[in-house]
Amino acid sequence: MNGRILKAISGFYYVQCGSGLIECRAKGIFRKRGLSPTVGDEVTISVDQNEKGVIEEISPRKNAFIRPPMANIDQFIVVVSAVSPSPNLFVVDKLLSIAEYKDVEPIIVLTKLDMAQLPGVADIYRQAGFTVIEVDYQQKAWKQQVLDCLAGKVSAFCGNSGVGKSTLLNHLGLGLSLKTGETSEKLGRGRHTTRHVELFQLPFGGYIADTPGFSDVDLHRQEGILKDQLQYTFREIAPLVGQCKFVGCSHTCEKGCAVLAALEQGKIAPSRHQSYVALYQAVKDIKDWQL
Numbered sequence: 001m002n003g004r005i006l007k008a009i010s011g012f013y014y015v016q017c018g019s020g021l022i023e024c025r026a027k028g029i030f031r032k033r034g035l036s037p038t039v040g041d042e043v044t045i046s047v048d049q050n051e052k053g054v055i056e057e058i059s060p061r062k063n064a065f066i067r068p069p070m071a072n073i074d075q076f077i078v079v080v081s082a083v084s085p086s087p088n089l090f091v092v093d094k095l096l097s098i099a100e101y102k103d104v105e106p107i108i109v110l111t112k113l114d115m116a117q118l119p120g121v122a123d124i125y126r127q128a129g130f131t132v133i134e135v136d137y138q139q140k141a142w143k144q145q146v147l148d149c150l151a152g153k154v155s156a157f158c159g160n161s162g163v164g165k166s167t168l169l170n171h172l173g174l175g176l177s178l179k180t181g182e183t184s185e186k187l188g189r190g191r192h193t194t195r196h197v198e199l200f201q202l203p204f205g206g207y208i209a210d211t212p213g214f215s216d217v218d219l220h221r222q223e224g225i226l227k228d229q230l231q232y233t234f235r236e237i238a239p240l241v242g243q244c245k246f247v248g249c250s251h252t253c254e255k256g257c258a259v260l261a262a263l264e265q266g267k268i269a270p271s272r273h274q275s276y277v278a279l280y281q282a283v284k285d286i287k288d289w290q291l
């Protein structure tokens, strides 16, 4: 039988097959290969007469993350609030860069627009080629847009504590709730301790990951993105690669740089380029052998 792992707890994997959830162990061979089943994995299982399931095979993954441990994520719902906390576009751009690298489609959702304006932010990201949804809880239009994005996909919510992730999910009326990011902070364990991730199936197809993760971890280091790869993880920079005067142009200060020219012409937003430069400085000293 084939199914998807929805949660993993102390060596047991809960695999959804059709409408049933089957408790499974993993075959020993996975450990030998250094591969462990992860929430989000599509797996083949066998079930014995005592209804005990065994994971026999893990299908090739589209992507995988270590913290939080998850595989096959289709989308990040990147929630950005107008105030409290005020938006940090560098954090957003880091998430978008990782998303691009891992073949995850980011959807940007702007919240708390009733409390303050976010001038220009929606335009910055639409111009760069992203879907931006502006939430207004007094109106209805946003809701169908979000539901359409979620349908049939595996989505994970991202964004710092307090941006409004739980509120957004509550307003969707799906009967789902997110774990909050505050608990571990209150306990003083830091926000990035390993925690248990769970996928919830949506009534119209697709899944939502219940994880407060994917916020502000140093994912570039974790994922080992190198300086030459970084340019491809910025959607509006990638098509210009190869058009600069010098081979190996870093797009930070060189003469004849096609990216800097696009920046000057207003085709690339200054904040996006600043994020690229800051990330470039952060990853430029990482070498293959350090990973």
Ligand SMILES: Nc1nc2c(ncn2[C@@H]2O[C@H](COP(=O)(O)OP(=O)(O)OP(=O)(O)O)[C@@H](O)[C@H]2O)c(=O)[nH]1
Residues within 6 Å of the ligand: 111, 112, 113, 114, 115, 135, 137, 159, 160, 161, 162, 163, 164, 165, 166, 167, 168, 178, 179, 180, 181, 182, 212
């Ligand atoms: N006025 C207004 N308040 C909002 C909006 N969205 C969220 N809030 C409020 O902002 C606060 C934080 O929202 P949450 O939904 O708990 O934020 P969260 O991102 O889930 O936070 P963590 O669980 O800590 O990760 C709550 O008091 C919400 O009522 C909005 O669009 N407008």
Ligand SMILES: [Zn+2]
Residues within 6 Å of the ligand: 244, 249, 250, 251, 252, 254, 256, 257, 258, 259, 260
């Ligand atoms: Zn360049």
